Amino acid sequence: MTPSNNTQDKHADTPTTDTLYASPSDIVEGFRFDDKVVSVFPDMIQRSVPGYSTIIHMISQLTARYAQHDTHCYDLGCSLGAATLAMRNGLGAKKCHIVGIDNSPQMVARCQSLVKEDTPEHIDIRIIEADIDGVDFKPASVVVLNFTLQFLPIEKRTALLQRIAQALVPGGVLILSEKLAFDDPRHHELMIELHHNFKRSQGYSDLEIAQKRQSLENVLIPESFPSHQARLKEAGFSGVELWFQCFNFASMIAFK
Numbered sequence: 001m002t003p004s005n006n007t008q009d010k011h012a013d014t015p016t017t018d019t020l021y022a023s024p025s026d027i028v029e030g031f032r033f034d035d036k037v038v039s040v041f042p043d044m045i046q047r048s049v050p051g052y053s054t055i056i057h058m059i060s061q062l063t064a065r066y067a068q069h070d071t072h073c074y075d076l077g078c079s080l081g082a083a084t085l086a087m088r089n090g091l092g093a094k095k096c097h098i099v100g101i102d103n104s105p106q107m108v109a110r111c112q113s114l115v116k117e118d119t120p121e122h123i124d125i126r127i128i129e130a131d132i133d134g135v136d137f138k139p140a141s142v143v144v145l146n147f148t149l150q151f152l153p154i155e156k157r158t159a160l161l162q163r164i165a166q167a168l169v170p171g172g173v174l175i176l177s178e179k180l181a182f183d184d185p186r187h188h189e190l191m192i193e194l195h196h197n198f199k200r201s202q203g204y205s206d207l208e209i210a211q212k213r214q215s216l217e218n219v220l221i222p223e224s225f226p227s228h229q230a231r232l233k234e235a236g237f238s239g240v241e242l243w244f245q246c247f248n249f250a251s252m253i254a255f256k
């Protein structure tokens with residue numbers, strides 16, 4: 001079996017368009033990664049996160065540059081495995097242990113079958129159902145948190161990043177993608193407006209945008225780049241840089 005080059009190819013056969021917030025609802029429930037979200041997730045994330053494909057593509061390249069032989073490569077909050085497969089593609093001939101972790105049983109079940117059908121047996125790749133808060137990390141060279149930390153309660157974020165920093169071998173990196181907040185309220189509002197315009201351009205209605213925003217309230221908690229930078233340094237990283245940003249969506253690289 002030949003692994004696909006485009007990590008989203010496998011998701012292309014998922015037919016479902018995201019219409020989860022298209023009908024008016026009296027009570028908008030808090031966002032959860034349940035069956036309904038799993039069935040539309042590739043479409044939802046592609047049409048909601050500007051630059052998502054670019055980030056996934058670059059995770060391959062960053063893995064090619066930073067992965068070290070016989071270490072672990074972790075994808076934390078792997079959802080359907082887009083970043084996991086991007087890491088796998090970036091490894092080339094390097095022998096690493098790839099581990100994708102998610103605490104949504106529905107995501108994990110679908111991810112396991114997608115990864116299995118696309119990966120030759122000699123590649124060491126595992127998708128595990130677990131809370132990333134309690135995982136005992138093995139020595140790692142590349143760790144990915146692609147739009148996952150934002151769902152962890154703020155008070156748990158430092159401890160997780162400390163455990164990641166401790167697990168990274170010298171020369172290892174953390175790739176951290178997040179929805180950002182901004183300290184200047186004028187800029188914060190502008191970024192939200194431009195993001196909503198992006199969603200409109202992707203076919204979402206004003207109602208869908210408003211209801212999704214409500215469902216993410218107090219579930220996805222964004223922080224500013226300076227806050228992330230300060231916390232990552234406190235957690236043990238020696239350098240933290242932004243390598244991608246489009247509006248309020250960004251990806252950082254943190255060096256051990």
Ligand SMILES: C[S@@+](CC[C@H](N)C(=O)[O-])C[C@H]1O[C@@H](n2cnc3c(N)ncnc32)[C@H](O)[C@@H]1O
Nearest residue numbers: 033077079082102103104131132146147148151
């Ligand atoms: C926005 S999605 C991540 C997208 C994915 N990384 C990608 O690149 O396609 C966030 C994921 O994090 C998972 N998640 C949230 N909190 C978690 C936790 N404490 N432990 C493990 N997974 C978690 C969710 O179930 C969800 O699948």
Ligand SMILES: O=C(O)C(=O)C[C@]1(C(=O)O)C=C[C@@H](O)C=C1
Nearest residue numbers: 044045048049147179212216220
């Ligand atoms: O739709 C939004 O406004 C988002 O914030 C996008 C976002 C994310 O950043 O994780 C939110 C939930 C889904 O998991 C997919 C994407």
